[in-house]
Amino acid sequence: MSPAHHPAPRTSPRFRAFTPRDLDGLLQQRVSLTPADRLALRAVAAVLPFRTNSYVVDELIDWSAVPEDPVFRLTFPQSGMLPAPDLRRMADLLARGAPGAEVQRAAHEIRMRLNPHPSGQLDANVPVHGGRRLTGLQHKYPETVLVFPRQGQTCHAYCTYCFRWPQFVGEADLRIATDDIAATTAYLRSRPQVSSALITGGDPLVMSTDVLCRYVEPLLGIDTIRSVRLGTKSLAFWPYRFTTDRDADDLLRLFEKVVASGRHLALMAHFTHPQELRPPVVRDAMRRVRDTGAVIRCQGPLVAGINDSADAWAELWEETTTLGAVPYYQFVERDTGPQGYFAVPLARGHQIFRDAHARVSGLARTVRGPVMSAMPGKVCVDGVAEVAGEKVFVLHLIQARDPELVDRPFFAAYDEGATWFTDLKPAFGSARFLPGLEAG
Numbered sequence: 001m002s003p004a005h006h007p008a009p010r011t012s013p014r015f016r017a018f019t020p021r022d023l024d025g026l027l028q029q030r031v032s033l034t035p036a037d038r039l040a041l042r043a044v045a046a047v048l049p050f051r052t053n054s055y056v057v058d059e060l061i062d063w064s065a066v067p068e069d070p071v072f073r074l075t076f077p078q079s080g081m082l083p084a085p086d087l088r089r090m091a092d093l094l095a096r097g098a099p100g101a102e103v104q105r106a107a108h109e110i111r112m113r114l115n116p117h118p119s120g121q122l123d124a125n126v127p128v129h130g131g132r133r134l135t136g137l138q139h140k141y142p143e144t145v146l147v148f149p150r151q152g153q154t155c156h157a158y159c160t161y162c163f164r165w166p167q168f169v170g171e172a173d174l175r176i177a178t179d180d181i182a183a184t185t186a187y188l189r190s191r192p193q194v195s196s197a198l199i200t201g202g203d204p205l206v207m208s209t210d211v212l213c214r215y216v217e218p219l220l221g222i223d224t225i226r227s228v229r230l231g232t233k234s235l236a237f238w239p240y241r242f243t244t245d246r247d248a249d250d251l252l253r254l255f256e257k258v259v260a261s262g263r264h265l266a267l268m269a270h271f272t273h274p275q276e277l278r279p280p281v282v283r284d285a286m287r288r289v290r291d292t293g294a295v296i297r298c299q300g301p302l303v304a305g306i307n308d309s310a311d312a313w314a315e316l317w318e319e320t321t322t323l324g325a326v327p328y329y330q331f332v333e334r335d336t337g338p339q340g341y342f343a344v345p346l347a348r349g350h351q352i353f354r355d356a357h358a359r360v361s362g363l364a365r366t367v368r369g370p371v372m373s374a375m376p377g378k379v380c381v382d383g384v385a386e387v388a389g390e391k392v393f394v395l396h397l398i399q400a401r402d403p404e405l406v407d408r409p410f411f412a413a414y415d416e417g418a419t420w421f422t423d424l425k426p427a428f429g430s431a432r433f434l435p436g437l438e439a440g
Contacts, residue, residue: 003248003252003253003291011244012240012243012244012245012246013054013055013240013244015053015156015238015240015245016054017051017053017156018051018052018053018054018057019050020045020046020050023038023041023042023045023076023077024038024042027041027076030057030063030066031063031066031067037079039094040079040087041077041078042091042094043079043082043090043093043094044077044078044079044081044087044090045077046093046094046103046107047082047086047090047107047110047111047169048077048081048082048160048165048169048337049162049165049168049169050076050077050158051154051155051157051158051168052075052076053156053157055156055238055239055240056071056156056157059279060236060275060276060279062275070273070275070307070312071273071275071276073160073305073306074159074160074161074272074273074303074306075157075158075160076160077160078160078305078341080338081160081337081338081342082110083340086110089110090103090106090107090110093106107169108171111166111169111171111174114336114338115335115336115337115339116166116174116336116337117174118334118335118336118375119140119334119373119374119375120375121138121176122176124140124401125139125140126138126139127139127145127187129183129187129190130183130186132183134178134180134183134184134187135178136148136149136150136178136179136180136184137184137187138176139191139194140377140401141399141401142193142194142403143193143194143196144194144196144197144198145188145191145194145196145197145198146198146199146200147178147184147198147199147200147215148167148176148177148178148202149178149179149199149201149207149212150177150178150179151179151206151207151211152199152200152202152203152206153167153168153175153201154167154168154202154203154206155168155202155206155237156203156206156234156237156238157233157237159272160338160342161301161303161306161333161337161338161339162337163333163334164201167202181214181215181218184215185221188225189222189224191224192224193224194224194225195225195227196226196227196228196229197219197225197227197228197229198229198230198231198268199212199215199216199228199229199230199231200230200268203231203232203233204231204232205230205232205241205251206234208247209247209250209251209254210247212251212254213254216228216254216258217257220257220258220263225263226263226264227264227265227266228258228263228265229265229267230265230266230267230268231268231270232267232268232269232270233269233270235267235269235271235286235296236269236270236271236272236276236277236282239279239281239282239285240281240285241285242284242285242288242289243281243284243285243288248288252288252289252292255289255293255294256292256293258294259292259294260293264295265292265294266294266295266296267289267295267296267297268297268299268328269296269297269298269299269325270298270299270300271298271299271316272300272301272303272306272307273306273307273312273316274312274315277316277319277323283323286323286324286325287324290324290325295325295326296320296324296325296326297325297328298316298317298320298326298327298328299329299330299331300316300329300330300331301330301331301332301334302330302331302332302333302344302349302369302370303333303342303344304333304341304342304343304344305342306342308348308349308352309352310352310355310356312356313330313352313353313356314355314359314360317356317360317364318359318360318361318364320364321360321361321363321364326366327364327366327367328366328368329368329369329371330353330368330369330370330371331369331371331372332346332349332369332370332371332372332381333419334373334420335419335420335422339419339420343419343420344419345417346370346381346393346415346418346419346420346423346424347384347393347414347416347418350383350384353381354383368380368398369381371398372420374420374421376397376400376401376402376421376437377397377398377399377400377401377402377405377406378397378398378399378400379395379396379397379398379421380395380396380397380398381393381394381395382394382395382396382409384414387411387427388428390413390414390427390428391413391414392411392413392414392427393411393413393414393415393424393427394409394411395409395410395412395433396408396409396410397437402436404436405434405436408434410426410433410434410437411426411427411428411433412424412425412426412427413425413426413427425439426439
């Protein structure tokens, strides 16, 4: 179906990005914070990435509710995101006007303590082809390859909890990116077991449609690729990408081309809070995407202070289902960056998931969670139970490096404070969770 079937209004708002240099001015204009509080947020933004845009600032944040507003917490730095000694160090450097090189050295030291690339992203997941490491690809599961286009390694706005924060801090050694399309397609042709390509970032939809086509169209010439996924936050943070941007209609025609090739096209849409779904333009954008035959699958992490309530998740899943999208994953905040600030204990996380799951219709119960994308694979917390007199977590792997481990239930000793897979120990005094699945 042509994009013209649902023509969008032709007035296109101008995209305006805000970066750390704009942070203090934005805060002074819109919210009452002390100079010391603003300095603390600038100190965080000197270590962890900050970028937002005019749509997020004007349409999504309720400034009368700041600092508790969830989208403010989702997009603006919070002082608790850094350990207190590191926060003081960075604030002192900024307050005395330290040279940029000194600030960058201090920021680098702090970043290296924040586990910048969890779950083997820079070693265990990097494929080799023709004797060369393809550092812009990730191949963790046999049937799925992730592609990181060099031109797509930013976003319309950054999430404060983002586990891909190293992509955005200007340190080349921490980035995963490629523009070698020939090497990417050669690798995929040599691996017929790969049936799904996920183009991710950053956000591939910050790229122009012409550039995106360079990465997508070669996939359509590989018979073994049956599905193409685009990992994106643009529906939430810049929905005009699908409605009134200069090449919005070209983007939708590309979607139609992928669908017409007989492949499944999925927008892996990142929604974190129901507030992101309320502007009418989001609904228009989702409708236009669905009219191409693409499927919108919605996922996001459970994050303290932003969406750690059953009410938020039940509303999010019901609303996305009403809009024709498919609730997919509720993730656990990864063990990187400011996890200590945003993490929700697994026991509480499962309770939130279960309470929300119980409130929604069967159509919304396609969602799976809470899910940890850990070193062995996607570990799902199925519940808390008493087995043989011991209180345990019941878990299974939805996806795994070793396919033999998929869907095999296992048990971990209950730990009320555990926030990640590596915090867990096998139940019943065992040395490992399953044969081939060791404790962290």
